Amino acid sequence: MTSTQQFDLKINGGIHQVRADGATTLLDVLRQQVGLNGAKCGCNQGLCGACNILLDGKAVRSCLVIAATVIDREIETIEGLEQNGELSPMQQAFLDTGAVQCGFCMPGMVMSATALARENPEAGVEEIRNAISGNLCRCSGYVKVVDAVRLVTGA
Ligand code: FES
Numbered sequence: 001m002t003s004t005q006q007f008d009l010k011i012n013g014g015i016h017q018v019r020a021d022g023a024t025t026l027l028d029v030l031r032q033q034v035g036l037n038g039a040k041c042g043c044n045q046g047l048c049g050a051c052n053i054l055l056d057g058k059a060v061r062s063c064l065v066i067a068a069t070v071i072d073r074e075i076e077t078i079e080g081l082e083q084n085g086e087l088s089p090m091q092q093a094f095l096d097t098g099a100v101q102c103g104f105c106m107p108g109m110v111m112s113a114t115a116l117a118r119e120n121p122e123a124g125v126e127e128i129r130n131a132i133s134g135n136l137c138r139c140s141g142y143v144k145v146v147d148a149v150r151l152v153t154g155a
């Protein structure tokens with residue numbers, strides 16, 4: 001796809017019509033067309049994890065995903081975790097442990113942690129550290145982030 005085209009994406013259980021060319025990233029589509037600003041643009045080069053979303057349940061960097069390649073895939077953003085006005089257990093745990101500082105990295109961090117907890121509900125500390133190792137944070141020191149995920153997995 002070289003020219004701009006219109007197509008549907010499955011995001012947080014709904015269908016969203018978007019327009020993109022062969023170079024438009026999923027991150028840009030989410031933020032600029034769908035109005036989902038939770039995923040952040042930190043580096044736009046696949047280095048920081050601030051843009052992490054779930055693609056078919058796996059945490060991926062949306063700044064590296066070409067939007068036109070994920071038609072018919074299940075896309076989930078931080079906004080999709082809340083159900084009926086209630087934060088997900090992982091979101092709540094991040095708040096309860098004081099893991100959130102400036103918050104910029106947190107949507108990506110929570111999505112990485114959510115993917116881990118779904119795949120391995122009893123993940124231990126090393127698995128938690130490994131799961132968030134691609135998420136850079138300049139504020140928290142990571143200790144409270146690991147504590148937050150431990151609250152959910154019981155580690
Ligand atoms: S913005 Fe995607 S990895 Fe940094």
Ligand code: FES
Nearest residue numbers: 102103137138139
């Ligand atoms: S809480 Fe500020 S960058 Fe992580």
